[in-house]
Amino acid sequence: MEDTSYPPNVKDLLTEMKNISDMMVDLAFAVLVLEDRDLARQLSRLEERMNELMYQIRGAAAVVTRRLEEAKLITGILQVASAAESISDAVESIADFILRGMKVHPVVCEAIGEADE
Numbered sequence: 559m560e561d562t563s564y565p566p567n568v569k570d571l572l573t574e575m576k577n578i579s580d581m582m583v584d585l586a587f588a589v590l591v592l593e594d595r596d597l598a599r600q601l602s603r604l605e606e607r608m609n610e611l612m613y614q615i616r617g618a619a620a621v622v623t624r625r626l627e628e629a630k631l632i633t634g635i636l637q638v639a640s641a642a643e644s645i646s647d648a649v650e651s652i653a654d655f656i657l658r659g660m661k662v663h664p665v666v667c668e669a670i671g672e673a674d675e
Contacts, residue, residue: 568615571615578608583649593656597653615639619636
């Protein structure tokens, strides 16, 4: 059974955002190398999930912040969440590139192949 408590657990939301953004970066490399439209669509769905998580974190921040000290603490959390969302937005641009039928230059695939983890 899913926990529907409100506000949601911010730690759990941040953890999910971090995990999704990590997975999205890995998938983006595969999308570029394979020019795989199905994987590109999966990236788009993951980006939608990231938007939902960001919305939930903002809502939780609004609910739990009552004093200046709390606001200062929640600001850092919002910055981390925003960074993860920015990563997902950038990766979704890669997905869009492939979904539009554009071709990846061979130099990009070569660079990805030579890149360290």
